[in-house]
Amino acid sequence: MSPELTGALGLVALVILLVLRVPVAFSMFAVGFVGVWSLGSLSSATSLLASETFTLSSSAELVVVPLFILMGNIATVTGLSRKLYDAAYAIVGQVRGGLASATVVGCGGFAALCGSSVASALTMGKVSLAEMERFSYSPRLSTGSVAAGGTLGILIPPSTGFVVYAILTQQSIGRLFLAGVLPGILLSLLFILLITIVCTFRPSMGPAGPSTTMSEKVGALVGALPIILIILITIGGIYGGIFSPVEAAAVGAALVILSGLISRTLSLGDFWIAVRDSVTTTATVMLILIAAHLLNPFLALSHIPQLVGDFLTGLDVGPYGVLALILLCYIVLGCFLEGFAMLVLTMPIFFPVITQLGFDPIWFGVLVVLSLEMGLISPPVGVNCFIVKSVAPNVKLSDVFVGVLPFWAMMVVALVLLIMFPQIALFLPDSMIG
Numbered sequence: 001m002s003p004e005l006t007g008a009l010g011l012v013a014l015v016i017l018l019v020l021r022v023p024v025a026f027s028m029f030a031v032g033f034v035g036v037w038s039l040g041s042l043s044s045a046t047s048l049l050a051s052e053t054f055t056l057s058s059s060a061e062l063v064v065v066p067l068f069i070l071m072g073n074i075a076t077v078t079g080l081s082r083k084l085y086d087a088a089y090a091i092v093g094q095v096r097g098g099l100a101s102a103t104v105v106g107c108g109g110f111a112a113l114c115g116s117s118v119a120s121a122l123t124m125g126k127v128s129l130a131e132m133e134r135f136s137y138s139p140r141l142s143t144g145s146v147a148a149g150g151t152l153g154i155l156i157p158p159s160t161g162f163v164v165y166a167i168l169t170q171q172s173i174g175r176l177f178l179a180g181v182l183p184g185i186l187l188s189l190l191f192i193l194l195i196t197i198v199c200t201f202r203p204s205m206g207p208a209g210p211s212t213t214m215s216e217k218v219g220a221l222v223g224a225l226p227i228i229l230i231i232l233i234t235i236g237g238i239y240g241g242i243f244s245p246v247e248a249a250a251v252g253a254a255l256v257i258l259s260g261l262i263s264r265t266l267s268l269g270d271f272w273i274a275v276r277d278s279v280t281t282t283a284t285v286m287l288i289l290i291a292a293h294l295l296n297p298f299l300a301l302s303h304i305p306q307l308v309g310d311f312l313t314g315l316d317v318g319p320y321g322v323l324a325l326i327l328l329c330y331i332v333l334g335c336f337l338e339g340f341a342m343l344v345l346t347m348p349i350f351f352p353v354i355t356q357l358g359f360d361p362i363w364f365g366v367l368v369v370l371s372l373e374m375g376l377i378s379p380p381v382g383v384n385c386f387i388v389k390s391v392a393p394n395v396k397l398s399d400v401f402v403g404v405l406p407f408w409a410m411m412v413v414a415l416v417l418l419i420m421f422p423q424i425a426l427f428l429p430d431s432m433i434g
Contacts, residue, residue, distance in 0.1 A: 003039055007302020010035045014295075014345070024340060025284070028291035035298030052293040057286065060246060061166075061173060066282040067249035068158045071234075071256050073274035075110070076123050078260040080227040083220075084109045085127045090212045090220035097199030097206035099135060100145040103128040104191045107149030108184065111156040112231045117376055121150025121384045125391035131209075138205035139395045141198065144403025146391075147384040148191055151373035151411075156184035157235060158249065160285060161369045164340060167289060168296075168347045171361055173245045177238055178429040179362050183370065183418060190410040198406065226259045239432060285340070292344035299348045308349045319357045320419070323364075326350050327371050327415065334375015342372060366425040367418060374411050377404040 010031050017027035037045040056062065075081050088102035088109075095101075106128065107120045125146045132142035154161040157177035166173045199206035212220075234252035237243035243251060260266025312322050329350075333342050354364045376384045385400045392400075418424055 001038075003302045004304065004307060006035065006038055007299060007304040010298060010302065011304070011345075024344075025287035025291045028288070028295045028344065032291060032294035032296075032298045036294070036301065039298065039301040048297060049294055053290050056167075056290050056293060059167075062163070062286070062289070063246050064158065064173065064249040065160060065163055065285050066278055067246075067253045068160070069281050070274060070278040071249070071253040072110070073277050074253070074256040074260060074266065074271070075227065077270040077274050078256070078263070078265040080230075080256070080259065081106070081110050081123045082127050083224045084227050085124065087220040087224035089131070089209070090217045093209035094211045096203055096208050097141070097195040099128065099132045099137060099209050100141055100195045100199075100206055101192045103132075103142075103145045104149040104152075104188055104195070107146070108152045108156055108188045109227070109231065111153035111184070112158075112235055117151050117153035117373070117384060120153035121146055121387045122391065124149060125388050129388075129392050133392075135207055135209050136204075137207070138403075139392070140399050140403035141195070141205045142403075143385075143388045143392055143395050143400045144405075144407055145191070145195060147377050147382075147388045147400060147404045148407030148410075149188075150384045150387070151376045152184055152188060154373055154376070155180050155187065155366075155369055157181065157238075158245070159369065161340075161343070161372055162365065164285070164289065164343055165347070165365045165368065168292060168343060169351050169361060169365070171365060172429075174238060175362050175429040176365050177235075177245060178432060179366050179425045180369070181239075181428055182424050183366050183414065186417065186424060187370075187373075187411065187414045190414055191407060194406055194410050226263070230255045230259065239428070241432070288340050288344060292347075295344065296348045304349065308353070312353050319359070322353065322357060323359065323367075323419070326353070327367060330368060330371035331374055331378070334372065334378050342375065343368070360422065360426060362429055363418075363422045363425050367415065370411065370415055370418065374408060374415075377408055 014027055014031045017030065018024065022030075033045050033049060036048055085102060085106035088105040089099065092098040092101050092105070103124055107124045110120050110123055111117075129142055129146060133139075153159070157180045159177070159180055162176040162180060163173055165171065166176055195206065230252060233255065234243075234248050237251065238245055238248045257266065257271075260270075312325065315322060315325075317325070330342060330346070333346070351361070351364075355361060376382060379385070379401045382401065382404070385397065385404060389395065389397050389400055423430075
């Protein structure tokens with residue numbers, strides 16, 4: 001059997017395993033190990049498994065993953081995330097659609113702590129959906145704003161999506177974090193613009209909330225001050241060159257814990273829950289990364305990336321036509337596959353094509369992560385939609401998916417703007433790191 005046919009059969013087997021709901025990491029482990037064994041030898045497969053496991057597990061760069069996850073989990077159990085939403089609610093809640101806009105702002109702020117889209121959607125869903133239901137918001141608008149706002153967690157740094165992309169492509173985590181800032185703000189503003197337009201033409205979808213006095217606004221902002229300061233110190237330290245991403249993760253986690261202890265909102269039981277959840281999530285990410293580094297050599301031995309690269313570059317559509325096809329693949333795959341699975345499956349194939357065409361890998365990373373965000377709210381798999389459904393059991397799943405469609409369209413607009421104006425993503429990393 002030729003290496004190419006072996007590689008194709010391996011990819012088919014991987015897709016079948018994923019469809020059968022076998023965990024992503026175990027699916028890749030099985031296909032990668034058997035694939036390297038079939039194209040090489042059993043000893044090469046076992047030695048590769050041992051070496052990649054040790055290399056990744058001892059990587060200092062990956063320390064950012066558990067620390068940022070812990071930071072977000074502590075912020076959740078201590079109620080810091082609720083205070084962030086309360087501040088946004090006090091400022092814009094009294095306008096039409098204001099509660100939905102406050103949800104988007106809250107998701108963006110919480111994303112700057114935890115780096116997880118699922119965590120952002122789950123946390124902000126628990127905080128905001130009840131309030132929007134109380135003021136008779138359309139279920140489609142309320143659930144759509146939570147599901148879409150949650151996707152900001154994978155774009156606004158610190159982002160686990162950027163960390164995984166950096167590890168897979170050997171790019172700078174710091175540059176990727178910087179590159180995600182302005183696109184994250186742009187996408188947040190597009191979401192808020194959409195909410196404003198919808199509620200202007202259909203006021204019943206997002207009635208105005210209660211007015212708040214100036215003292216109430218100030219009080220809400222003061223309550224959110226700890227989390228705002230932590231975000232500014234942690235993320236600002238990276239942008240200012242004071243901290244490396246790893247150091248910033250440690251500082252951020254320590255500050256969140258210290259804030260919880262000072263305010264007496266962090267009990268030993270809550271701390272244990274946050275640590276346990278952080279360990280579970282970190283283990284999942286690490287297993288996926290190790291499995292990816294076992295799958296990638298198999299794909300290289302099968303020559304599949306080279307064949308796909310030759311095919312794409314041979315198409316008479318120009319560099320941007322090839323880029324559009326690649327991004328379209330991500331959008332379609334996002335309807336069926338989980339984001340990390342898409343990254344580890346496609347990077348060995350698409351990344352060499354991108355570098356061959358001369359595109360900036362940091363800019364491409366932002367485009368890929370934005371495409372992954374679109375997958376998080378795309379039917380039939382759309383993870384964030386199912387998360388929101390679990391928080392709002394009285395809302396039909398079909399209403400959740402219909403509600404996210406306008407937000408999905410705004411993500412397409414953001415993707416087009418980033419392609420037309422790459423400096424939206426590259427300005428900060430080029431000006432601060434060079």
